[in-house]
Amino acid sequence: MSYVDEVIDRVVKENPCEPEFHQAVKEVLNSLRPVVEANEEKYRRDALLERIVNPERQIKFRVPWVDDKGQVQVNTGYRVQYNSAIGPYKGGIRLHPSVNLGIIKFLGFEQVFKNSLTGLPIGGGKGGSDFDPKGKSDREVMAFCQSFITELYKYIGADTDVPAGDIGTGAREIGYMYGQYKRIRGVYEGVLTGKGLSYGGSLARKEATGYGLLYIVNEMMNCKGDTLQGKTVIVSGAGNVATYAIEKAYQLGAKPVTCSDSTGWVYDPEGIDLAALKEIKEVKRARLTEYKNYRPNAEYHEGRGVWTVKADIALPCATQNELNLDDAKALVANGVKVVAEGANMPTTQEATDYLQEKGVIFLPGKAANAGGVATSALEMSQNSERLSWTFEEVDQKLQGIMANIFHNIDNAAKKYGFEGNYVVGANIAGFEKVVDAMNAQGIV
Numbered sequence: 001m002s003y004v005d006e007v008i009d010r011v012v013k014e015n016p017c018e019p020e021f022h023q024a025v026k027e028v029l030n031s032l033r034p035v036v037e038a039n040e041e042k043y044r045r046d047a048l049l050e051r052i053v054n055p056e057r058q059i060k061f062r063v064p065w066v067d068d069k070g071q072v073q074v075n076t077g078y079r080v081q082y083n084s085a086i087g088p089y090k091g092g093i094r095l096h097p098s099v100n101l102g103i104i105k106f107l108g109f110e111q112v113f114k115n116s117l118t119g120l121p122i123g124g125g126k127g128g129s130d131f132d133p134k135g136k137s138d139r140e141v142m143a144f145c146q147s148f149i150t151e152l153y154k155y156i157g158a159d160t161d162v163p164a165g166d167i168g169t170g171a172r173e174i175g176y177m178y179g180q181y182k183r184i185r186g187v188y189e190g191v192l193t194g195k196g197l198s199y200g201g202s203l204a205r206k207e208a209t210g211y212g213l214l215y216i217v218n219e220m221m222n223c224k225g226d227t228l229q230g231k232t233v234i235v236s237g238a239g240n241v242a243t244y245a246i247e248k249a250y251q252l253g254a255k256p257v258t259c260s261d262s263t264g265w266v267y268d269p270e271g272i273d274l275a276a277l278k279e280i281k282e283v284k285r286a287r288l289t290e291y292k293n294y295r296p297n298a299e300y301h302e303g304r305g306v307w308t309v310k311a312d313i314a315l316p317c318a319t320q321n322e323l324n325l326d327d328a329k330a331l332v333a334n335g336v337k338v339v340a341e342g343a344n345m346p347t348t349q350e351a352t353d354y355l356q357e358k359g360v361i362f363l364p365g366k367a368a369n370a371g372g373v374a375t376s377a378l379e380m381s382q383n384s385e386r387l388s389w390t391f392e393e394v395d396q397k398l399q400g401i402m403a404n405i406f407h408n409i410d411n412a413a414k415k416y417g418f419e420g421n422y423v424v425g426a427n428i429a430g431f432e433k434v435v436d437a438m439n440a441q442g443i444v
Helices: 003-014 019-031 033-038 042-044 048-053 101-117 138-155 169-185 205-223 240-249 272-284 288-294 323-334 351-358 371-385 389-416 422-440
Strands: 057-066 072-083 089-095 123-129 159-166 231-234 256-261 264-267 297-300 313-315 338-340 360-363
Touching: 003 019, 003 033, 003 048, 003 138, 019 048, 019 351, 019 360, 019 422, 033 422, 042 288, 042 297, 048 422, 057 101, 057 138, 072 089, 072 138, 072 159, 072 323, 089 351, 089 422, 101 123, 101 240, 101 371, 101 389, 101 422, 123 159, 123 205, 123 297, 138 169, 138 338, 159 323, 205 313, 205 338, 205 360, 205 371, 205 389, 231 240, 240 272, 240 313, 240 323, 256 351, 264 288, 272 297, 288 297, 313 351, 323 351, 351 360, 389 422
Parallel strands: 089 123, 089 159, 231 256, 231 313, 313 338, 338 360
Antiparallel strands: 057 072, 072 123, 256 264, 264 297
């Protein structure tokens, strides 16, 4: 049995009931076979893959808080500090009922390679809780966030672990967490990113993941002699990533025609009304059922269906495994030529394989959605220097980072004989930098 297969088998055996984690490890390690086989004796001796797939630290804790009725509620908190070979742990905090240790491990594992691809000195980590901020009052959200940080503060810091936002964790939640951290530690430091502009946040952070997604698609298309101008784009999700992917798609000349949330999806053949979407989601925190109040001629559908719309480019920006094999077949049948992941692992392995077999250009999330964490790292730099850059300065740096990511994954794919396979290219390019740092630092 090959070294890669041995490690995959061990991961599945030692981490039962964690299918998302198994999926992430298999996807990465399978695409690393050419690199591992070229160095198998050394990697096996040094147990390199075992060290890559095992987090440096896993933290699990209870989070008690009091709701508005005076009832004590108890949630579970997690922080997985995965790999610090190239910098302090960096990764978001996800607040969603689906959160469990396996999902946090999958996200943290992906984050190691994503952060490596940015070229910035940040390691990989992830955290979260099964707390659901939807439907909670501001006071309840604050009570949860303060309790969460009262435990987590022991393990994070500006040079140790710098969490950020993720699903369910926006500016409100980051603000409450930062305030509690500062209250306990008595220090004012860049320990969390995604902060408000009045207390150390960075301009363009909210827009960064969605903008970065379109920047890397644009760079890829330009390198192939094409452009986004006039292209029809279908987008899933209605959070920050989807909203600002839609915004940047318009700015680059494309027409986004869909968005979705957990209850249903919108198809607007004239193009999504960005102002209406922001009003519904950012101001009212409401459901997309309200969209037809703004655009009566648009279609609203319950459930799933975004991927059935005819388009040139598909951008899954919602959550993991939202695009399955049947969806991939619908995309190919409808003429989609590019799929770029705005969310973390939103495409199942079967769907990814099918899209690549049919010649669809596929940009994986660890490359395509790296704009958010890249701009978080830029926020860390501003905090360290006690500076605040303009929107244009941050945006320009983001464009450069995303263009470099594309060329790095493109070159890595070509180097190992997988030209055009950006999944392999992204995994190899991210892996090689982490491995170089790990080898230099000894068996730790």
